Amino acid sequence: MLTKRIIACLDMDGGRVVKGVQFVNLRDAGDPAECAAAHARDGADEIVLLDITATSDKRKTMLGVVARTARCLFVPFTVGGGIRDLADAAAVFEAGADKIAINSAAVKDPALIGQIAARFGSQAVVVAIDARRVSNGSIKNGFEVFVAGGRTPTRRDALEWAREAAACGAGEILLTSMDRDGTKAGFDCELTQLVADAVSIPVIASGGAGSPQHFIDVFRDGRADAALAASIFHFGLENIGQLKRELQGAHVPVRWPC
Amino acid sequence: MTGPKTIAPLPAAPKIAIVDYGAGNLKSVKKAFDYLGANVVVTSEPDVVVRADKIVLPGVGHFSALGALDNTGLREAVLRGARSGKPFLGICLGMQWLFEGSDEAPELAGAGVFAGRCRAFPSSVKSPHVGWNSLTVRKGSRLLRDIAPESFVYFTHSFQAPMVSATAAETDYGTKFSAVVEQGNIFGVQFHPEKSWNVGLRMLKNFCDLDS
Numbered sequence: 001m002l003t004k005r006i007i008a009c010l011d012m013d014g015g016r017v018v019k020g021v022q023f024v025n026l027r028d029a030g031d032p033a034e035c036a037a038a039h040a041r042d043g044a045d046e047i048v049l050l051d052i053t054a055t056s057d058k059r060k061t062m063l064g065v066v067a068r069t070a071r072c073l074f075v076p077f078t079v080g081g082g083i084r085d086l087a088d089a090a091a092v093f094e095a096g097a098d099k100i101a102i103n104s105a106a107v108k109d110p111a112l113i114g115q116i117a118a119r120f121g122s123q124a125v126v127v128a129i130d131a132r133r134v135s136n137g138s139i140k141n142g143f144e145v146f147v148a149g150g151r152t153p154t155r156r157d158a159l160e161w162a163r164e165a166a167a168c169g170a171g172e173i174l175l176t177s178m179d180r181d182g183t184k185a186g187f188d189c190e191l192t193q194l195v196a197d198a199v200s201i202p203v204i205a206s207g208g209a210g211s212p213q214h215f216i217d218v219f220r221d222g223r224a225d226a227a228l229a230a231s232i233f234h235f236g237l238e239n240i241g242q243l244k245r246e247l248q249g250a251h252v253p254v255r256w257p258c
Numbered sequence: 259m260t261g262p263k264t265i266a267p268l269p270a271a272p273k274i275a276i277v278d279y280g281a282g283n284l285k286s287v288k289k290a291f292d293y294l295g296a297n298v299v300v301t302s303e304p305d306v307v308v309r310a311d312k313i314v315l316p317g318v319g320h321f322s323a324l325g326a327l328d329n330t331g332l333r334e335a336v337l338r339g340a341r342s343g344k345p346f347l348g349i350c351l352g353m354q355w356l357f358e359g360s361d362e363a364p365e366l367a368g369a370g371v372f373a374g375r376c377r378a379f380p381s382s383v384k385s386p387h388v389g390w391n392s393l394t395v396r397k398g399s400r401l402l403r404d405i406a407p408e409s410f411v412y413f414t415h416s417f418q419a420p421m422v423s424a425t426a427a428e429t430d431y432g433t434k435f436s437a438v439v440e441q442g443n444i445f446g447v448q449f450h451p452e453k454s455w456n457v458g459l460r461m462l463k464n465f466c467d468l469d470s
Contacts, residue, residue: 002391002431003410040455045390045412074290076412076453093283098453121282121319123386123414171414172388202388225389255390255410258455 003253004219005226006240007046007204008039008233012081013053015065029231033069036077039233043240043258046076048101048174048228050128054082055104056149061088063095070096078126080174089116093124101174103128104147107154107161110168117169125172126204127165131158131191132178143191150178159194166199173199174228177207182231184210192222204228212246219252274298274466275310279332281323281351287316290452290459296466304335311470313339317351321376321417322363324355337369345443345468347401353446354419356439362417371444374420383432386416391429391449393437399426401445402438403464411437411447411454419448443468 010017010032017029029035036047049069051061061082070077079092080101089100100120106113106127117125130150131143138144143158162173175195177188187208196203202225205218209229218224233240244256274291278284278300291298291314298314299306307313313336317323327333340346348356359368360376368376379385390410395402418435421428427438429448439446445465451458 002387002389005389070286071289072293074293074453074455074459076450093285096285096289098283098286119282123318123388124283171386200384201386202384225384258410258457 001253003045003255004224004247005045005204006043006215006243006254007048007226007228008036008044008240009048009050009206009228009230010035011050011052011230012062012065013051015062018052032065033071036069036073039240040073040075042233043244043256044075044233045255046078046226047073048078048080050101051079051081052149055147056151061092063091066092066095066097078174080126080128085112086115086119089120093120099124099126099171101126101128103130104152106165106170107145107147107156110164113165113168113170117171122169122171125170126174127162127170127172128174128176129158129162129165129195130176130178133191141194143194146178150181158191159198162195162199162203166201170201172202172204174204174206180208181206183208184232186210186214187218187222187224187227189218189222192218192224196223196225202226212243212250215243215247216250216252219247273310274312274314275307276300276314276316277307277327277332277336277352278302279317279323279326279330281316281326282318284316286450286452287314287349290462291466294459294463294466296462302330302332304331307332307335307339310339310344312345312347312465312468314347314349314465315352315355316349317355318414319351320362321351321354321360322366324351324368325363325366327355328366333369340369340371340444343443345465345470346445347465348446349452350415350448350450353436353439353448354417356444356446357419360417371441372419372422372424372439374422376417376419378417380432386414387418387431388414390454391431393427393429395427395438396425399438399440400468401440401447401461401464402426405457405460409457411449411451411457413437413449415448419446
């Protein structure tokens with residue numbers, strides 16, 4: 001049976017893993033290569049490394065860190081942050097990533113999704129969407145897309161953008177609720193379900209994980225194919241194995257033992 | 259006649275050629291074989307493929323990408339090697355290529371080692387099939403030696419290969435399909451062993467350990 005994936009995310013700033021609350025107040029949490037290996041040993045189904053300040057600092061992805069992290073990592077490895085064009089993506093693949101995540105650059109130029117997919121396959125292209133609730137009715141489905149690490153609103157509807165990204169050749173959607181990010185208040189199941197039902201490609205829910213129940217909720221109610229979390233793992237609040245055992249107890253199919 | 263025992267030099271590790279025909283990223287496959295200490299080379303040269311002891315045909319993306327094999331002399335080189343009994347491992351698209359063809363690119367002929375065509379998943383499930391799914395392993399497979407019967411491996415694909423007599427492991431996703439095929443020296447895996455943690459590394463090690 002196809003299992004629900006638990007993805008460990010490493011938010012990286014200046015070559016170190018950090019984690020903020022609602023995209024600010026960054027705290028140091030370790031070396032990316034060591035964190036990635038530890039999560040994989042603990043049972044993470046996949047690792048995502050996001051160079052969260054690459055776009056705002058107007059610099060390229062840190063390829064040395066990517067290569068070092070990829071060297072002995074034998075689970076799927078996604079890298080995002082600072083990828084602006086096909087050449088940037090090619091360099092990240094060359095450094096050892098299996099998939100790239102694009103966010104700001106894809107919003108600016110959706111054709112980039114198709115260009116990367118044509119060369120490396122759709123399975124290698126993850127479109128990351130940072131979405132925030134807006135209540136004034138200005139956005140059709142109530143969730144607005146933000147770019148540049150959550151700093152810049154776009155006036156775009158998250159649901160429509162997800163559909164467009166899938167049509168352009170994206171292989172997966174990494175959907176982050178900015179309202180929930182870092183709060184440990186639970187995933188935004190409403191947002192996740194809205195997008196998961198609208199596209200046929202897998203949707204990875206992100207933002208707000210704080211307890212095993214939150215994962216159960218987002219897999220059941222949010223219909224997520226995968227759920228991503230950062231802080232709860234690397235501050236030792238939960239161990240992935242323990243989380244997976246709890247999910248199994250709730251009849252959520254997971255890869256365990258692994 | 260007896261003399262002092264000489265220590266024979268270790269035979270050079272058999273060389274594994276990973277065939278590069280321009281379809282996607284071969285880095286991860288190479289990395290996994292490197293990790294296992296295999297003597298492995300990534301090549302787009304038919305001559306290198308022909309001279310190798312074992313052949314790995316990876317591939318991700320669209321079935322039509324396999325057309326590049328036909329235009330470059332690689333198809334003949336790979337088939338010659340496989341027919342001569344060299345261990346051959348097709349990964350993902352490389353496994354689908356072993357069948358007669360795929361509905362994804364009907365105009366392109368596969369190698370036809372196994373009967374049947376690769377088809378899309380039924381509409382009852384989301385496509386592509388992405389993530390960790392379990393194998394139902396048949397006994398006696400050399401590639402799957404020491405692999406637990408319900409092990410999980412990482413898939414990412416939109417088309418699936420039919421069940422055949424050479425199916426060594428099956429997976430269920432809307433329909434039962436061939437996850438591993440094995441016949442003599444010919445092996446194919448639909449999933450990505452290089453991304454399937456210890457289970458996948460074990461299979462690649464088993465492939466490295468085959469006599470060539």
